[in-house]
Amino acid sequence: MSRYFAPGNAAEAAELLRTTPGARVVAGGTDLVVAARGGKHPLPEVLVALHRVPELARVRETEAGIILGALTTHTWVERSGLVRSRWSALADAAAMIGSPATRSTGTIGGNLMNASPAMDLGSPLLVLDATVELRRTGGTRALTVAELLAGPGRTTAAPDELLSSVRIPAPVPGTGSAYIRLEHRRAMEIAIVGAAAALRFDSRGEIVAARLALTAAAPVCLRVPAAEAGLLGRRLDAEALAAAGRAAVAAVRPISDVRASADYRRAMTAVVVARALTLAARRAAAGSSVPGPDHPPTATGSVQ
């Protein structure tokens, strides 16, 4: 028989995780409950629900950047003018997740801790150099997103650790970022492959900072250092896009599943990489980036 707790603060939640073997955290439930109802995973024996923990929903803006509480919803991220202008790739991704109902219920912490290789927030957080805070009874620790993600459905968080917040540093002025995903339909969709990019150019139009990460192309969302290094000191011309695409394709380990074959995913990796880099560059040039919340850029979006 399942047990269900709804603690009133984060300390209590962490203590429940420590003292109750098999306990799992539930926030919006958009992954956990859907997976259970679809027969993918049964509901955990013990649920620790976080909806009564207001401190985990807090958003703090500081000199150094922004700290999003784990319970920050995708809708909040999608609608935040600040996120859209400074961390555009994250806003792009938040605006694509599921449906309006999913986005109003699902959280940034849940998306990360569910650790799907197809999670939309993973690659944007990677290119934005985000870190997460894990809290347990008696202490906290900070990890990069890359350090957190361990494999499909797996993180490096211990069973008694609670993801409490996501910290995203302020971008260097002139940085543009974007997230592009390939999808079969424009709502209620899951990435076939996706790419996030963050770019900064010098006054001559050459790239001085580059970040590139991929979604649904490997067991985890992952950065592509080879592609990033290859972009430095170049203009973003067709040759540079092609080279980045090749480096990305060399880095992926896609699977064949009902959404696509590995072969198609590999080929599409180069396409979404080129489109993400192109949009990031356009935003870098524009000085900021304000994608309308209702029209997230998508792989199909570029021709629609």
Add this chain to the structure above:
Amino acid sequence: MTGTTSVLGQRFVRRDGPEKVTGEARYTADLAFTGLLHAKFVYAGRAHARIVAIDTTEAARMPGVHAVLTQADAPLVRYGMFVKDRTLFAHEVVRFEAEIVAAVAADTPERAAAAAAAVRVEYEDLPAVLDVDAALSPAAPVLHPDWLDYRTQDGVLRAPNDCGHMTSVKGDVDAGFAEAELQLTETYCSDMAHAVPIEPHAVVAQWQGEKVTIWTTSQVPFPARAGVAETLQIPQSNVRIVVPHLGGGFGGKCDFHFEAHVALLARATRRPVRLVFSRREEFLATDKVRHAARIELTTGVKRDGTITARRARLLLDSGAYCGDALFATEIGLMMVAGPYRVPNLYAEVHTVYTNRTPAGSVRAPGGPQTCWAVEQHTDELARLVGLDPLEFRRRNLVRAGDTGQTGQRFVSSSAQRCLDRAAELAGWPGTDLAEGEALGVAVGWWFSLSVPSGAYLKLNPDGTGTIITGAQENGSGSVMGLALLAAEELGMRPEAFSILYQDTDAGPFDIGSAGSQTTFNNGRAVMEAAREVREKLLALAAERLEIHQRDLELVDGSVRVKGAPTRSIPLAEIAAGAQLIGSGSGTPPPLPEHDLTGCGGRLGYSAFAAPSFFCHIARVRVDRETGVVSVPEVVAVHEFGRVLNPLGAQGQVEGGVIQSVGMALLEGSQYDGGHQLNPGLLGYKLVTAPDAPTVTVDFLDDAVDQGGPHGAKAVGEPPVVGTPAAIGNAIAAATGTRVRALPMNAERVWTALHRPSAGAVTAGGEA
């Protein structure tokens, strides 16, 4: 005779709309019962196996479990609409992954599920047959070794692993090909697709004495009643089927489904028992999916584009059982010539057993796949002779006086007019096309099903009316629209009628919401019933007004003297003092004359009664780098004889077009061996609102009344038939390459563009 204002062709809002929109409508799974038990099925979970042993003892001992039943607890009756090849529970052999092996009733759904999981079944796996070509090979395992002993409907021709084959022959096909200057052979494959109504299947059964009442999500209550009676070996009069509001069907709730299983559980426990399917069960266990198909076409043409001959071979994957699949086979056969003059034809179609989920009726069974293949082929023929697709079609479309593939003489044909009107609305060949965009066209035809039907009608003391009918509403609004026909006869407002349906103990027999037949047939019955009431009304009024009946008219809810509007009696006044009751059935219009010389097998659609025509033109946008296709607009021109309810017809066309965009681009079951890989709404993708095209709808009239009410023809199914074909032709026009597998999903489009040698011909289901 009905006064001055006709209600036909006017804007009419269906009576059941508000309660459905506000959520007040009650569906089968919403009903509350005292002492209710919950049913859960035990499925085979494998494609093909012999049952060695079933052990239910542990399951039966579990807490809250009231019954665990297997075929040993049911009469050993083989049932089936065309071929009696199936038992309620698996008998000795399982033939697909969701074959029902046992059923549990327990006091909670969770306990029922736990007990179902505790039923132990020992199997000996048998070789599975998973595609139609393999099934027809002489070396293939025979999935129904006793097939020769099965009873069938008259005329069904069968073979091992073929539960119904038929041929359609016209002219001399060899001579036709000899006359041809060019010829083209192509093969098209489509994947299994699903009806996917929002409401899953649900059944509640409750016994009192020898009689059982079954509330069920059926499109066809009377056939469901017959199925329960046949399989439980009880009189039909002991079975009452009630259908609460139905949350969509699209054919997936046709035929006889799970009512008897639940009735057996209820009888064993003497408690009401409810079954509600999960979405996963909707994909795996409902034996009504759209057939996967393999369609081979060879056509001979002259250089001027005249078609001289066609050979066609259709293989439809029927899955483990025949069900009502022969509808799809027979209709598919009637679609292979399209609405074209094909003077010499040899077409054969096979309904093939495999170890997959059984196929059957899904909105326009056999239609969209065949129309898609034929219309891709038509564009390729146009290309072969160097003609514009519209011009090629104009040279070959049937006209009034022509004969169709079974010699049916068309008393009218709107095919050309539909084509011309659609081309005009779409701006063919496309004037403002963006990069990557192109138009594609498809024309087609469909039938009206002429069958018996019946209705009662009464006027109530308050001057309102009630229609009592055996017809079933599946959401299309056709039953709701019956009020229009009654109102027209009686000079009343359609809003003044309530409709009692959904109950086999109340209404006369009807085949149900199938074959787009409700308005065509039950409309006739309602009109006849209303005319009987009108005669009674006029007789009574004539007496009271002391005037001859022919000088009276029925207007605005009253009987009045023609030319003297002040001399009138409200209907309520007459109805309060007299029994105003009518009944009707009418005579179904006969099939057009036709000639089946040389044809073989059961031809249930040997001619198309009151045929209607359509033309769809789709504008698509192809992202060449990814293969992603979007459909910004579909122009859909239909000739439905006469449109009685424009709002309803428009809704049917818009919904049908959007539904079939999914069939064209997204929807298809993928298989790994005998297992569906995407039995859910995440992996099996329907079109959602952001991807729905703008649908531009126009209706044309047919000048010739072919027997439907006021000249109306069937509406419900034709809208889904043409859109996949039009989209396919538009993709080919936009890309210069043809995708010969349905759905034409992004990866298949991309493969056709970038890996042309990589087997774009093969449907993924065969991989």
